[in-house]
Amino acid sequence: xxxxxxxxxxxxxxxxxxxxxxxxxxxxxxxxxxxxxxxxxxxxxxxxxxxxxxxxxxxxxxxxxxxxxxxxxxxxxxxxxxxxxxxxxxxxxxxxxxxxxxxxxxxxxxxxxxxxx
Amino acid sequence: xxxxxxxxxxxxxxxxxxxxxxxxxxxxxxxxxxxxxxxxxxxxxxxxxxxxxxxxxxxxxxxxxxxxxxxxxxxxxxxxxxxxxxxxxxxxxxxxxxxxxxxxxxxxxxxxxxxx
Numbered sequence: 001x002x003x004x005x006x007x008x009x010x011x012x013x014x015x016x017x018x019x020x021x022x023x024x025x026x027x028x029x030x031x032x033x034x035x036x037x038x039x040x041x042x043x044x045x046x047x048x049x050x051x052x053x054x055x056x057x058x059x060x061x062x063x064x065x066x067x068x069x070x071x072x073x074x075x076x077x078x079x080x081x082x083x084x085x086x087x088x089x090x091x092x093x094x095x096x097x098x099x100x101x102x103x104x105x106x107x108x109x110x111x112x113x114x115x116x117x
Numbered sequence: 118x119x120x121x122x123x124x125x126x127x128x129x130x131x132x133x134x135x136x137x138x139x140x141x142x143x144x145x146x147x148x149x150x151x152x153x154x155x156x157x158x159x160x161x162x163x164x165x166x167x168x169x170x171x172x173x174x175x176x177x178x179x180x181x182x183x184x185x186x187x188x189x190x191x192x193x194x195x196x197x198x199x200x201x202x203x204x205x206x207x208x209x210x211x212x213x214x215x216x217x218x219x220x221x222x223x224x225x226x227x228x229x230x231x232x233x
Contacts, residue, residue, distance in 0.1 A: 036224075043207055043209075043227050044209075046222070103213045105222060106162075109157075109158070109159045110159070
């Protein structure tokens with residue numbers, strides 16, 4: 001069964017510093033990977049996805065993620081953190097289409113990013 | 118209204134009450150989802166509807182009853198809930214095409230449910 005792991009409950013970073021939020025996955029076959037962000041009292045917002053192609057994926061708000069097949073990781077990164085980036089971040093995985101695969105997303109437990117001014 | 122809307126945003130109910138959560142998507146999607154978000158736990162997928170047909174019931178207790186009258190609306194009917202059902206209930210939608218697509222899901226703001 002597919003699964004994702006976010007090993008850090010919280011990541012603290014100073015404003016202006018680079019940030020990384022970690023995600024590792026376990027799937028059979030080629031994964032479809034996603035990052036979502038959740039601000040307080042809001043639903044999840046889509047940030048970016050990896051389907052195929054370049055291992056470095058660029059998304060919204062200056063975020064990017066690097067797909068690493070050998071390490072089964074899909075870490076979220078940003079070169080320079082902003083206080084407004086403080087939120088809860090979720091990694092998710094789904095089956096690639098075909099072969100009876102569903103459109104079900106499996107989410108990690110989330111990582112709280114706190115950016116200090 | 119744009120995107121995915123949910124009403125009410127907050128709901129407090131007793132264990133013997135019956136209430137309904139409503140979700141509406143304005144994106145022209147054909148798949149809708151209910152998720153439960155509890156503190157310190159991963160998002161739990163509850164139900165999936167594709168083209169108005171329920172395609173997934175993730176072992177959800179029968180006190181939760183979904184309804185999808187058309188591809189734009191999704192309801193979650195609640196009755197005789199337990200305090201442990203208190204959580205944020207999120208609705209999402211996506212465009213699902215068999216065998217080809219992977220479209221990302223778009224989420225509503227959620228309904229914060231408290232069961233007393």
